[in-house]
Amino acid sequence: MGPVSDGADVSASMISALFRQHHGDLVRLAVLLVGDQPTAEDVVQDVYASVHARWTKLPARDSGLSYVRAAVLNRCRSVLRRRGVASRVSLSFRAAEETLASAEHEAMLCEDRRRVLQALALLPCRRREVLVLRYYLDLSEAEIAEILGISPGTVKSTAARGLAALARALGEQS
């Protein structure tokens, strides 16, 4: 995923089209990592602004989505780092409550799902990212490895550790 030298085939309009096509998916990905939609939308907007500003240095067209997903993950990581672990958990709970309270027309998350999401929020960043990419986006180990810049073997072991931790938190036997 190296940068293109001249970026001749990558234009600002292509960047815009890429984001508009995947806007909702990117926000959903960010929601699962940061816990609330307003912050997730901010994350995607920030990434869009950042990518738009330096599109001539972006990777080739076919890996554009992977690049953008990686940028969203990085931005989410920054947001969570700023919040800190304690406030992250607190915010995550609060955001979920606010969303639930306001979305009367939508199905409420059942208690079990809430517990799973809370347990996921307590995992270290890398494990949480691997699990979201694997079980939400259904990406292969190779694709996750490309996005996160790690080896497929590391993806596999990280996912296994993440699942084990999740199972312990949920009172299951992994």
Place this chain on the structure above:
Amino acid sequence: MTRTEERLRDALLTAASRVQDDALRPLAAPERRIPEHAPRAASRRRTWLPPLAAAASVALIAIAVVAVAGYLQHRNNAPAPTSPVAGPPRYYATLEGNNHTDLEEVVVRATATGAVVTRVPDPVSPLPRGTGTAAPPSSTATPNPNASLMQPLDIATTDDRTFYVVYGIQTVTGYGDLVIESFRLSNAGQPSPLIQVNGGQLSGQGTTRAGGSWVNPRIGGFAVSPDNGKIALALKASSSSTTSDEILVIDTRTGSHAVWRGGLDRPNAAFAILGLSWTSDGRSLAFLAQWCSPPQRAFSNTGSDVCGGATRSAQVRELDTTSAGGSLSSARLLLAQSARYPYIARALISPDGTSLTAILLSGPVPPGTGLGPNAPERLSVVRISVGTGTVTATFFQGVDPVSVWSTLTADSSGRYLMLTHTDVSLRPGDTRYAVGWIDAGHFRQLPLNPDGQPVAW
């Protein structure tokens, strides 16, 4: 797949499904700061540059640390930094009529969809005087049949979460007192109870001269400083206290009032103040001064005061609000109507005070529409440097046969502009407005177009 994996996948998919594509805040294209034709990588490689840059960086970091530390020591009350997020505000608020009660109320809508996020019930009138306590929403209080009506007259925001509303206590003779209340939205768009602002009770300030059947609210402009510390109102002339428009600034920390009046009146001309905007430090307040000669006001409503076919001149001035009040003539002149700027319809000062964002009208004057004044129909929204008086950027250009009614509102960053103008696709005589925000030269009309103004975002 294990039980843990199944539960995880189910939880993730369910949580993600709550995000609806059509409810997302639209992505905003950032301004490109590098000129399109700037020579890119054309310069020779300078091998001596990296070490020099590294040394300079160390020195700059040291200077910056000292400067920031000093700044923080002296600015304990500085406003919270604005969000670095580049997107437009998530919500905006308008005053709209309620179909059931036929009264106006505050409505908060989502920028992305125009959908109503919440309606804020008008407070019960009269509010307890001098207590500063929150007024309960009317929906939860027992209506008082003897109470007069509370009607929202104007609205402002410092971000897209904290909103301030001027309510008029309406009696059979017009608007008596004015009351300023505020509420805050949660991330999910739920409003907090209305809270009366400290110093926000204004007795006898509610009506203009009743020179006929019109009894208009006295609000000509309403703006809150970014740190929420000051609220400014442009009050129109009234028969009881003033004969010319004036500016009132409320210090919300102390509840004290300061008034600037007089000094800008001209013989045989009607003076009006249109629109207010603050710099980010909450010290300077910009306003548009307008003179109509001969004095003839075709129509006057909130935030709009126009000259009915008369000669018009305008200036943009900057008031230092750290003083205890005085004459409007003490305000510094930033921009004056001229051959280059023949019609300055609206103007907002930038957060740093170095530029103005203005609606300028030019070109041919269309025939009268019967709606009010005749003004040039070519509308442009531009940035003008305060220092040089020149246009440094053009955000939007369009044609509007009754463009004098256009309004401009900026978000707290000054980056995103909400513009209302007449929808030229409508038949002449239809006063419905097109409301939208300006994005990279394009007018992004809101999906659900509120007829109401003003708009706060």
